Amino acid sequence: MQGRLDKKVTDILDQAYAGRSLEKKDCSHLLSFDEWSPEAYATRSAAATIVRGRNDDSAIILGQIGLEMFPCPGNCGFCAFGKDHAVMPKSRITDEEFAAKLTDFCRDDDLYGLYLMCMHEYDLDFFLDKARLAKKMIAGSTRLLANVGDTEKEAFAAMKEAGITGAYHVSRLREGKATALNPKARVKTMENALDAGLQIFSCLEPVGPEHTVEEIVENMFVGIDLGCTQHAVMRRVPVPGTPLARCGQISNLRLGQMVAAVALATFSRPNMTYMGVHEPTEIGYVSGANVVTAETGVNPRDHMAETSANRGLDMDICRRMLLDCGFRHIRRGNEEKIPLDLDYVNGLNRNGGGLAHDN
Numbered sequence: 001m002q003g004r005l006d007k008k009v010t011d012i013l014d015q016a017y018a019g020r021s022l023e024k025k026d027c028s029h030l031l032s033f034d035e036w037s038p039e040a041y042a043t044r045s046a047a048a049t050i051v052r053g054r055n056d057d058s059a060i061i062l063g064q065i066g067l068e069m070f071p072c073p074g075n076c077g078f079c080a081f082g083k084d085h086a087v088m089p090k091s092r093i094t095d096e097e098f099a100a101k102l103t104d105f106c107r108d109d110d111l112y113g114l115y116l117m118c119m120h121e122y123d124l125d126f127f128l129d130k131a132r133l134a135k136k137m138i139a140g141s142t143r144l145l146a147n148v149g150d151t152e153k154e155a156f157a158a159m160k161e162a163g164i165t166g167a168y169h170v171s172r173l174r175e176g177k178a179t180a181l182n183p184k185a186r187v188k189t190m191e192n193a194l195d196a197g198l199q200i201f202s203c204l205e206p207v208g209p210e211h212t213v214e215e216i217v218e219n220m221f222v223g224i225d226l227g228c229t230q231h232a233v234m235r236r237v238p239v240p241g242t243p244l245a246r247c248g249q250i251s252n253l254r255l256g257q258m259v260a261a262v263a264l265a266t267f268s269r270p271n272m273t274y275m276g277v278h279e280p281t282e283i284g285y286v287s288g289a290n291v292v293t294a295e296t297g298v299n300p301r302d303h304m305a306e307t308s309a310n311r312g313l314d315m316d317i318c319r320r321m322l323l324d325c326g327f328r329h330i331r332r333g334n335e336e337k338i339p340l341d342l343d344y345v346n347g348l349n350r351n352g353g354g355l356a357h358d359n
């Protein structure tokens with residue numbers, strides 16, 4: 001009868017409300033419905049209710065600084081830096097540029113974590129140098145995170161020593177076919193990070209219209225099965241000039257449905273508190289996501305060398321987006337809650353203190 005939800009969807013969502021994490025077969029069923037169906041709206045609503053109830057309606061802001069760019073041997077068919085199609089000039093951030101970006105991100109001590117991003121191949125000493133500089137400059141609670149290529153345990157241990165606490169790493173959809181990388185090496189890197197004592201932040205990415213529900217569900221469980229601390233979903237952006245741009249893009253409504261499925265598969269696990277959506281979209285934040293990412297420097301989803309002038313969001317836009325989506329708190333890196341209201345977004349009651357020279 002029109003207006004009635006599919007019975008199996010109702011049962012799955014009832015189990016999620018009761019605190020049971022969804023299994024692969026549950027996620028496959030939820031994602032078999034169109035993104036505009038009543039079942040999809042019910043799924044997004046359940047995920048948002050459960051996630052917000054778990055952490056007192058809090059969200060976090062993550063930042064990312066792209067440290068360098070050169071044509072990358074990963075050669076991912078969706079990435080602006082892939083060696084066969086990259087058009088941007090080579091670049092490497094200077095200490096002065098890095099310090100200025102850190103200041104913008106961290107001055108109000110409301111950035112939960114900051115990714116330092118390199119290409120698939122990278123100079124570990126250069127990376128560690130930037131991590132140590134950031135550690136010295138940040139007096140507040142912001143956590144330092146790595147977003148680098150495949151890496152051995154020893155290198156992750158050196159990062160930990162320099163102040164890094166977690167690493168973003170994924171085995172992507174069609175890794176090895178849409179990319180020149182080895183899916184087993186990608187998973188091994190995630191294991192190496194865990195073995196070195198780092199948290200792993202995972203993501204179902206980059207989703208395009210050609211991916212089947214089965215591929216999507218298998219991919220989302222790579223990070224879940226390894227015990228990721230944060231999860232996320234990223235839709236593929238059709239970056240001009242990249243080979244996969246011709247395959248098009250899923251809607252933000254479908255992206256939100258996937259965010260909801262991942263959230264429902266993870267949020268009764270004890271180590272999961274935050275769920276990301278890339279790129280940030282209001283639909284994601286009413287579907288279970290509670291992480292917004294500000295970006296500066298180079299960005300794989302952008303053909304512009306300085307993404308903050310194009311696709312990347314800045315801190316002010318991130319704060320405002322979270323307020324508009326009804327979150328009531330921003331969490332610092334030490335989990336302290338900052339009340340989120342219009343005055344805070346307008347800069348009236350921020351305390352500063354996020355940088356060493358503020359003290």
Ligand code: SF4
Nearest residue numbers: 072074075076079120
């Ligand atoms: S996504 Fe990463 S590994 Fe792939 S081409 Fe871009 S920078 Fe290289």
